[in-house]
Amino acid sequence: MMKPHRKKRLGIILFIATGLTIAIGLTLFALSQNIDLFYTPTQVAAGEVTPGDKVRIGGMVKEGSVDSAQDSLLVSFAATDYAHDVIVQYEGILPDLFREGQGVVVEGSLGAGGVFIADRVLAKHDENYMSVEVKKALDQAGASAANHPLMPES
Amino acid sequence: MWTWFHKLGSPKWFYDISGRWLPWLVACMAVCLVVGVIWSLLFVPQDYQQGLTNRIFYVHVPVASISLAFFPLMAIAGTVSLVWKMKLADVVVKVAAPLGAWFTALALASGSIWGIDTWGTFWVWDARLTSLLLQFFLLIGMISLRSALEDTDAAAKACALLSIVGTINMVVIKYSVLWWDVLHQPPTNFTVDNSQPNGPEIWIPLVIMFLGVYLFFVISLILSVRNEILRRERRAQWVSELAAQ
Numbered sequence: 001m002m003k004p005h006r007k008k009r010l011g012i013i014l015f016i017a018t019g020l021t022i023a024i025g026l027t028l029f030a031l032s033q034n035i036d037l038f039y040t041p042t043q044v045a046a047g048e049v050t051p052g053d054k055v056r057i058g059g060m061v062k063e064g065s066v067d068s069a070q071d072s073l074l075v076s077f078a079a080t081d082y083a084h085d086v087i088v089q090y091e092g093i094l095p096d097l098f099r100e101g102q103g104v105v106v107e108g109s110l111g112a113g114g115v116f117i118a119d120r121v122l123a124k125h126d127e128n129y130m131s132v133e134v135k136k137a138l139d140q141a142g143a144s145a146a147n148h149p150l151m152p153e154s
Numbered sequence: 155m156w157t158w159f160h161k162l163g164s165p166k167w168f169y170d171i172s173g174r175w176l177p178w179l180v181a182c183m184a185v186c187l188v189v190g191v192i193w194s195l196l197f198v199p200q201d202y203q204q205g206l207t208n209r210i211f212y213v214h215v216p217v218a219s220i221s222l223a224f225f226p227l228m229a230i231a232g233t234v235s236l237v238w239k240m241k242l243a244d245v246v247v248k249v250a251a252p253l254g255a256w257f258t259a260l261a262l263a264s265g266s267i268w269g270i271d272t273w274g275t276f277w278v279w280d281a282r283l284t285s286l287l288l289q290f291f292l293l294i295g296m297i298s299l300r301s302a303l304e305d306t307d308a309a310a311k312a313c314a315l316l317s318i319v320g321t322i323n324m325v326v327i328k329y330s331v332l333w334w335d336v337l338h339q340p341p342t343n344f345t346v347d348n349s350q351p352n353g354p355e356i357w358i359p360l361v362i363m364f365l366g367v368y369l370f371f372v373i374s375l376i377l378s379v380r381n382e383i384l385r386r387e388r389r390a391q392w393v394s395e396l397a398a399q
Contacts (some may be wrong), residue, residue, distance in 0.1 A: 006237050006238060009236055009237045010233070010237045013233055013236060013237065013318070016315065016318065017318045017321075017322075020318065020319060020322060021322055024322050024326075028326065028333075032333070032334060035281050035333075035334045036281075036334050036335040036336075037278065037279075037280040037281070037334070037335050037336050037337055038335055040335070058335060094274075095272070095273060095274030096271065096272070096274075097203065097204070097272050097273075097274075098274075105278075105337055120274075120275070121274065122273045122274050122275055122278065122337060123272060123273055123274055124273070124337055124339070125203065125204065125272050125273075125339060126339055127339040127340050127341060127342040127343075127352075128342065128351035128352055129201055129204075129208055129211065129342065129351060129352055129356050130201070130202055130350075130351040130352065130353070130356065131199030131200065131201070131202065131355065132199070132200060132202045133199070134202070134348075134349060134350070134351065134353070135202035135203075135351075137349060138349075138350075138351075
């Protein structure tokens with residue numbers, strides 16, 4: 001059997017642990033808007049982003065929207081959460097994983113006319129790993145389960 | 155029911171039994187790491203998207219996973235040390251902190267290297283990376299706290315409480331990728347079907363690497379605990395007899 005003084009000490013520890021968990025949980029819940037790394041295109045469309053402020057926007061590179069200049073590193077594309085789009089302009093080298101249908105996080109500011117001027121483009125990759133052969137077979141079967149990283153629900 | 159529990163608290167008993175386990179553990183770890191490293195770094199098929207880069211997955215995932223185990227381990231040991239005043243429990247809390255700091259640093263470093271090639275940056279202040287960095291600083295804080303407090307009992311108490319705080323942070327690290335919008339990918343769901351993503355050709359070498367890295371962690375912990383036991387019990391009869399051999 002546990003001795004009474006031990007029981008009491010265990011009780012104090014559990015009390016402290018529960019209190020801390022609740023306090024930290026409430027803090028994180030209150031801050032959760034600020035903890036998110038990026039705004040979604042839907043939030044941009046709703047006017048949550050002030051033009052000129054330095055922010056990040058996350059979305060998928062819309063299929064067929066990538067337009068690269070022939071004589072410079074200027075590129076423009078639409079970042080989408082499949083509800084709204086944001087047109088992004090960027091001059092620089094894109095990460096290797098940048099491609100249509102891929103998740104990206106862009107850092108920069110919203111310019112006049114609603115075009116997002118990015119200073120930095122980061123590529124997101126999802127949690128699915130497979131060989132080229134498996135990917136090919138899946139594509140042929142028409143069931144590409146592989147491309148669904150960004151989860152725009154908020 | 156409590157006899158084994160009190161026996162476990164005896165430093166001498168632990169020193170003897172761990173000495174007998176060590177060679178076996180080291181042999182198993184060596185096999186797992188040799189097979190795991192060769193398999194995962196040379197024979198895993200190239201990823202359809204990341205090519206060879208995602209082979210760092212086989213280092214990063216086991217190391218990161220073990221780095222999350224430290225705070226729960228220290229919190230359990232710390233609680234045992236606070237409630238039952240078991241000597242061995244505080245030894246575990248003490249030696250786990252520097253080990254945890256090393257594993258956390260490795261997880262941060264391997265993740266950064268992976269990030270340079272895939273994300274296009276080695277660091278981003280998203281919830282996963284920031285909370286893991288916080289864990290690193292908590293562990294550094296724990297080491298400093300221990301060396302700052304002269305009184306061993308006070309140090310044991312303070313570190314045990316800090317390890318409970320760290321455990322809450324560990325839960326935040328674990329679920330950060332699900333609770334918030336982050337750059338880091340969520341955990342993978344593995345399948346047994348080889349024609350699907352994340353099939354056995356991906357996860358079998360990962361399991362072997364997991365075993366190797368976990369054994370490495372257990373062995374490092376046992377060695378540090380034995381070292382600290384000898385330091386704390388240096389005036390005990392059995393230690394002098396051991397030293398005289």
